[in-house]
Amino acid sequence: MEGHVPPNGVGETNNSEEHERIVILDAGSQYGKVIDRKVRELNIHSEILPLNTPASDIKDRGFSCIIISGGPSSVHDDNAPAYDGEMFNIGLPVLGICYGMQMMNVKFGGEVKCGVADREDGQFSIDMDTSSELFKGLSDKEEVLLTHGDSVIRIPEGFKATAHSGSTIAAIEHSGKKLFGVQFHPEVDLTVNGMTILRNFLYTITGLKGTYKLKSxxxxxxxxxxxxxxxxxxxxxxxxxxxxxxxxxxxxxxxxxxxxxxxxxxxxxxxxxxxxxxxxxxxxxxxxxxxxxxxxxxxxxxxxxxxxxxxxxxxxxxxxxxxxxxxxxxxxxxxxxxxxxxxxxxxxxxxxxxxxxxxxxxxxxxxxxxxxxxxxxxxxxxxxxxxxxxxxxxxxxxxxxxxxxxxxxxxxxxxxxxxxxxxxxxxxxxxxxxxxxLAIRVLCAEQPYKEKMFSEISSLLKVAADYSNSLNKEARVSQKHLELLKRVLSESDLEKLKSITSSISLQCTLLPIRSVGVQGDGRTYSYVAALSSSSSPDNHWEDLFLLAKLIPRLSHLVNRVCWVFGKRVEYPVTDITPTYLTNGVLTQLREADSIAYKVLKETGTIRSLSQMPVISIPIHFDRAPDQHMPSCQRSIVIRTFLTSDFMTGVPALPGKQLALDVISSMVKKMQSVAGVSRVLYDMTAKPPGTTEWE
CATH class of the missing domain: 3.40.50.620 (HUPs)
Incomplete structure (x- = not known):
């Protein structure tokens, strides 16, 4: 333990209400403390204990139910977190979240497959069985945060699947034993009606009354x-x-x-x-x-x-x-x-x-x-x-x-x-x-990052960005990549991709740089994909944001997707501008950052955003290979972010959550800063991309 820490600071129950206590078993989730917070907001006292807490201790301490958090491990890891399986047999309702669901599924004889192609990191719409007590009062389609690599492919006897994301099982339950599992995270804001799910589990299924009161x-x-x-x-x-x-x-x-x-x-x-x-x-x-x-x-x-x-x-x-x-x-x-x-x-x-x-x-x-x-x-x-x-x-x-x-x-x-x-x-x-x-808003690099299937990913993303044309029999495209698209994406997603790429002619350029992200409750340090077009994006932002969700599903080595303002990016980017934390680099970023915030303040839109990092990346676009022009400029990225808890969040949607003229003004003025090649707009939610790029 790292020294003395303050108390929870959120109050305590009266002695007569000691039964209103639940336990959260920590499997290493980035959102474990968020579960604790949301439970307390529902006026129920919670305690976070290690995942390997003995079931007898849980029973003896008088907890009313158990929530198992998500975590970065796989249930098949040799060093997977230990737990006492008797927790499922002491008569308490259990809600397993993400890793917690997979753990429960395997414990009762179900099957979880590692690293399947349908990995999901981000906000997606799933189908729900609203006859389940856990999903009472919800719609048959709900927006939730999914962030997982492993997936449940077979459920145990006595359990049933109560939600699906495409063909992937997104929730299971054994109503008789009061055991429930969800592959998504109901505790975060990106699961739109997550509080209803937690309320159903705590109030309807467990029978708590919410008598816990918050102190100052x-x-x-x-x-x-x-x-x-x-x-x-x-x-x-x-x-x-x-x-x-x-x-x-x-x-x-x-x-x-x-x-x-x-x-x-x-x-x-x-x-x-x-x-x-x-x-x-x-x-x-x-x-x-x-x-x-x-x-x-x-x-x-x-x-x-x-x-x-x-x-x-x-x-x-x-x-x-x-x-x-x-x-x-x-x-x-x-x-x-x-x-x-x-x-x-x-x-x-x-x-x-x-x-x-x-x-x-x-x-x-x-x-x-x-x-x-x-x-x-x-x-x-x-x-x-x-x-x-x-x-x-x-x-x-x-x-x-x-x-x-x-x-x-x-x-x-x-x-x-x-x-x-x-x-x-x-x-x-x-x-x-x-x-x-600004030190962590400058992506420093000596060499381009072109490892781990750079060419393969580049080819796949080009097929995806031109999917509607790729379906023509005369089109010269890689059938291997076309088949991969069809295998990874659902029929619904493929139809959306066809519609998007029919309405705007896109280019997708893989950049030889890395940014920090969070996928499956773990750290990633992966590629950035950049979309561009000769057409204006102003009528297509919703479609582009959807594409930004799909691309990390196509390649898990991409954790961030941006839009490049200006003309279509014609030439591949194969090298970078060597970049360190020097005065010239910092001065350029300071000026771009100052411009961005001045525009926000002048237009009265600064409070419409939770945060807006401005990032310098070592990318010099628009250099024809036959001209042999060295990479000497850098590009600037606008990273808007909307969130309440800063654990998850989404970029601001241009035209709806941030006015188009505000963005246009920013881009035009930033583009005039000496040494700036292009201006980009980060369209990535958290996860898979963190708020900051480093």
Whole structure:
């Protein structure tokens, strides 16, 4: 366990209501804490325990039912998470989610097949049997989040299938034993009526009444801070974002002013004029902040990373300087460790004893989940290392020298807490900006990434983008790829693909770069596909978004799909512009980012989006092979994102969720920035693509 953590911060039941308790068994899902949150929102107390918790303990502790989370493992893995199968025989209703459903299916004699072609990562429409108690009150077709590689292909005796995604089984149940399994995630917002499903399981099937009441989270945060800090000083690192600002406001409310040392570190990766504005803004709020300019220190920083894996006893090696690094995880670790080193320098300058200083951080649930911290899960896969959860931070936690009052919160909950603390709306609604800043919005690379079937995937995507013409008998296309399309996609999807490619002439270009994604509850680092056309996309965005869902199903080595503004991309992209975190690269991205946010502010549309990272990628389009023009420009990607919990989300649909003229203005102005080849629009949901590209 990584040190002391705050209580759930969401209240407790009266003694007379102790039976209103359920257990969530953690199989390593990215969304395990989201299940906990949604159950509590339904006024039912929940506890998260390891998947291998003995069934006798579950029964003895008086839980009313069991929910088994999803997870990144396969039930066929040699090291698949252990569990006590007796949990299914102690008379409690069980809901298995994703991996939990597959585990239940195998336990009772069903069959799960690994890595089948119909892998799904994203929001899809499934067919439901609404006679099932679990799906009472729903439609026979529902939008849900599916993210899985393995699939149930045979269900056990006594069970029946109650939902399907095409030919794939999406839900099973044994109503007599009150055992239910869903392949999708009812706990996330991308499952539109997921709360109804959870309510049906907890209220109708289990018979709970929802007597659990929420206490004041602010009061519990204040209590936790006082108990943790006592008489120590708190060194609070402030980025100016809502998380760190709310954390600082809580610290100032809980502690005397002389106990809180607030600093803002300009790491050289801030937005245009951001540090100056952050310092002024925070001081205006009464949070006395000392600003430290440390750009050069970050640019030339190094750290030590494990040679193989993340075990603390493994051999370590020293990295190159940050301005020479291309690996996204190494970039994140160097930046996180450098923050800690500068914090130590501040402690030394103030002549304080390190043992008397506690680090204050605005760490949220999603940060810990994505970093695979044991505070969030014992079995989760690491998606990306957050700067507030590096190895150095974990060591401080183990020493009891970190205070993090928000680790049980999601972004929307932090915003509500900020409002209750009296923070201005422009602070509360500020778009998230990661601690590493623009450093993780520059895709650094030395060489093009053209491994793992690059040519094969390129050919397949070209057939898909021209599917309607590929059906003509005279067309010269790969029959192998055409058959693969027909095998992977349902008849309904094929009809949609035919309709889309009939209405707009598309080109699909596989880019020799990688972005970070999350598929099947695990981290992926995969290719980016780029769609383009000589026709305007303005009347086709819904079709293009559907195509962006289908492409990762066709190739699981693609986790992100973008639209390229401008003319059709005629030439394949076979190389990249060598890119590092240098001043010229950062200046270009800063200017593009500044343009994008200026357009949002001027048009009054900034609050229509949850977040909008602007990304630099090392791609120089429009170079004819016979001209031998070197790759020297970069392209800019607009990554809009709509979400409430920041664990899942979707891009804004142009023309509906973001005005076409707003996007057009952004693109036109960004295109004028020196050295920009093209501007792209990220059409990928999360999953399969993460919010950030790194």
């Amino acid at each position: 989270r602010e009061e519990q945060c204040i209590k936790y801070i006082k108990e943790t800090v006592k008489n120590s000083k708190v060194l609070m690192l402030l980025s100016g974002g809502v998380d760190s600002t709310v954390c600082a406001a809580l610290l100032h409310k809980a502690l005397p002013d002389d106990q809180v040392i607030a600093i803002h570190i300009d790491n050289g990766f801030m937005r245009k004029q951001e540090s100056m504005n952050v310092e002024k803004h925070l001081n205006d709020l009464g949070l006395k902040v000392k600003a430290i300019s440390a750009a050069q220190q970050f640019y030339t920083a190094t750290t030590c990373v494990p040679v193989n894996g993340d075990h603390p006893n493994k051999l370590k090696r020293k990295t190159q300087m940050l301005n020479s690094i291309t690996d996204p995880e190494e970039k994140r670790r160097i930046i996180g460790d450098t923050f800690m080193m500068i914090a130590n320098d501040v402690i030394e300058e103030l002549e304080l004893s390190p043992k008397e200083v506690i680090l204050g951080q605005g760490t949220l649930r999603p940060d810990l989940i994505e970093s695979a911290s044991s505070l969030a899960s014992k079995a989760a896969d690491a998606i990306k290392t957050h700067h507030n959860d590096t190895e150095l931070v974990r060591e401080l936690r183990n020493q009891g020298r970190v205070v993090e009052p928000l680790t049980e919160f999601h972004k929307d909950e932090v915003r509500e807490l900020g409002r209750s603390l009296g923070l201005p709306e422009d602070v509360v609604e500020r778009h998230p900006f990661p601690g590493p800043g």
